[in-house]
Amino acid sequence: MPELIKVGMADLKAGKNPDSIISYGLGSCVGIALYDPQTKVGGLAHIMLPDSTQARATDNKAKFADTALPVLLDEVLALGGSRSRLTAKIAGGSQMFSFAQATDVMRIGDRNAEAVRAVLKSMSIRLVAEDVGGNYGRTVELLLDSGAFLIKTVNKGENRL
Amino acid sequence: MEKEEVLSLSPMQLDALREIGNIGAGNAATALSQIINRKIDMSVPRLNILPLSEVPDVVGGADTMVAGVYLRVFGPAPSSILFLLPRDSAFSLVDMAMGRENGTTEVLNAMDESALMEIGNILAGSFLNALSYFTKMTLLPSLPALAMDMAGAILSVILIQLGQVGDYALVIETEFATEANDVRGHFFLIPDPGSLGVILNTLGVNE
Numbered sequence: 001m002p003e004l005i006k007v008g009m010a011d012l013k014a015g016k017n018p019d020s021i022i023s024y025g026l027g028s029c030v031g032i033a034l035y036d037p038q039t040k041v042g043g044l045a046h047i048m049l050p051d052s053t054q055a056r057a058t059d060n061k062a063k064f065a066d067t068a069l070p071v072l073l074d075e076v077l078a079l080g081g082s083r084s085r086l087t088a089k090i091a092g093g094s095q096m097f098s099f100a101q102a103t104d105v106m107r108i109g110d111r112n113a114e115a116v117r118a119v120l121k122s123m124s125i126r127l128v129a130e131d132v133g134g135n136y137g138r139t140v141e142l143l144l145d146s147g148a149f150l151i152k153t154v155n156k157g158e159n160r161l
Numbered sequence: 162m163e164k165e166e167v168l169s170l171s172p173m174q175l176d177a178l179r180e181i182g183n184i185g186a187g188n189a190a191t192a193l194s195q196i197i198n199r200k201i202d203m204s205v206p207r208l209n210i211l212p213l214s215e216v217p218d219v220v221g222g223a224d225t226m227v228a229g230v231y232l233r234v235f236g237p238a239p240s241s242i243l244f245l246l247p248r249d250s251a252f253s254l255v256d257m258a259m260g261r262e263n264g265t266t267e268v269l270n271a272m273d274e275s276a277l278m279e280i281g282n283i284l285a286g287s288f289l290n291a292l293s294y295f296t297k298m299t300l301l302p303s304l305p306a307l308a309m310d311m312a313g314a315i316l317s318v319i320l321i322q323l324g325q326v327g328d329y330a331l332v333i334e335t336e337f338a339t340e341a342n343d344v345r346g347h348f349f350l351i352p353d354p355g356s357l358g359v360i361l362n363t364l365g366v367n368e
Contacts, residue, residue, distance in 0.1 A: 008214040009223070009313065009320065010328075025223030025313020028321055048213075048317070048324045056326045057165070063324055096318050097231050097306035108321050137314025139224055154226065154310055 002145075007031075007046050010063040014043035014075035015144055022141040026092040028109035030065070030116050030132070031140040033089045034072060034125065035147040036081035043076040044142050045069065049108070050115030065115040069123060088125050089149040089161045090116055091140050093132040109133065129161035166357055167210050167331045175208055177366045178333065182206035185291040186335035186348060189284040193337060196280060197257040197344070204336040213320045216330055220245050220347055223313025227251075228269075230281025230307050231318065234289065236300040238356035238363075241319045242288065244281045245312065246346040251277060253343040263343060269309065278305040284348065292350075296363040319351050326354040 002018040009029060015021050017040035023031050026046065035042035045068040049055060052064035061067040077083060093113035113132045120127050131138070131151050141150045149161040170178075186206050194201040209219070217223040228251035234240040246254065252266040255273045258280060259266075266273060285302045293300045308315050323330050333350045352360060361367035 009217070009317065010214055010324065025217060025311035025317075027310075027314030027317035029317050048321050054325070057324070057328055060328055063328075094314070096229075096308045096310065096315055135308070137311035139311065 007044050009046055010048050010060055012043060012045035012062045012068055012072045012075070014041065014072065014079050016041040016079050017144045020141055020143045022139065024139045026138045026140060027094055027096045028092070028112060030090055030092040030112045031138070032069065032072065032116055033140070033142040033149045034076050034081070034086050035089070035142065035144070036076065036085045037087075037147050038085055039080045039082065040144055040147075041076055041079040041081045042142055042144050042147065043072045044140070045072045047112065047116065050111045065112060065119050069116075069119050073123065073125075086125055087128045087147075088120050089129045090127065091131040091138055091149065091151050091161070094134045094136055094138070096135060096137070098135060131159050131161060165327045165329055167327065167329050170210075171366075174361055174366050177361070177364045178331075179206060179208045181292060181295055181364075182208060182333040182335065182350070184295070185288040185350070188287040188291045189348060190335075190337055192283050192287040193280070196283065197254065197339070199257065199339050202338050202340065206333055206335040209332045209334060210329055211332060213324055213328055213330055216320060216332060217313045217316050219332065219334060220312045221247070223311060225312045226310070227312045227315060228277060228307065228309045229315040230278055230305050231315070232281065232285045232305050233303040234285075234300050235303065237298045238296070238300065238352060238359040240300075240350060240352045240356055241322070242285045242302065243316070243319060243349040243351070244284055244346060245315070245349065246344070248309065250344045250346060251309070254280065254346075257344070274307050278307050281305045281307070288348070288350065296360060298359075298363060319349075322353065323351065331357060
């Protein structure tokens with residue numbers, strides 16, 4: 001029986017075919033899916049913040065773009081993934097509320113997405129698709145049999161990366 | 162590393178915060194009752210210290226469809242206020258506020274959205290009145306903002322701010338319901354990092 005592996009906020013998990021990995025209700029957070037199409041293993045991280053060096057509480061590595069990706073990579077490699085074949089897809093990073101006086105705090109979604117792109121680049125992992133921004137929430141699911149990254153929204157339909 | 166502020170609160174401090182929550186939420190419930198002209202039952206406010214990732218479970222999980230009215234609180238103790246209603250409750254509440262028969266609304270138009278934001282505004286204002294009275298601080302709400310989406314996505318706005326300094330949230334949370342149970346809602350007050358100490362100081366329970 002294929003298993004549905006759940007990833008909470010500031011959490012990450014790896015898995016292999018035929019399972020899938022899901023994370024519900026991303027707002028300004030970003031979901032990062034890594035996948036190796038040959039061995040059909042992959043992983044999903046749900047990060048909340050761009051940068052662990054700007055924060056006081058850094059015990060949970062899965063919370064930050066810069067610390068979550070190395071841990072996710074290790075877990076995917078441990079299941080038999082090959083670093084050279086891995087590709088990344090990302091989704092999330094929205095701005096849920098719009099205020100006239102938008103501050104940096106409100107633009108956290110953009111900053112998360114930018115940070116994830118930069119970290120992927122620095123780790124030489126190819127970003128092949130993204131669905132980021134807007135003002136709505138997303139539920140994301142990585143299907144490990146195909147590598148498809150499904151994005152479900154309330155009013156904007158479904159997207160398949 | 163220093164222990165997180167919210168994990169080291171004494172029983173007396175927790176009691177003081179719970180009491181403020183009680184009176185603030187009572188004010189807000191009275192205001193709501195007047196707007197929709199119905200009796201409102203209110204739960205005794207719960208004061209929860211939760212891991213950030215578990216906060217969405219309070220309203221039924223990260224993918225529960227809710228309407229959220231969000232306000233920032235300005236003043237010496239900056240905080241966030243979030244009024245969350247399940248989607249159906251939001252529709253019923255709008256029907257009541259607009260004088261329509263219950264069950265009419267299926268999609269919010271611009272006027273309905275304004276009505277929901279105004280209700281959020283009034284609830285927040287009445288809650289803050291109580292908090293200001295006890296703490297002798299001037300606490301003012303921002304204009305309200307509305308989103309209709311998954312609970313996890315809406316709550317992430319607040320949880321991300323807390324995530325910079327900790328892994329736990331202090332959530333003062335009350336449940337409202339009309340007698341017919343057609344409107345239920347959750348009211349959250351989430352102090353910004355640092356604001357909790359300010360509130361405790363003004364209450365005279367910060368040792």
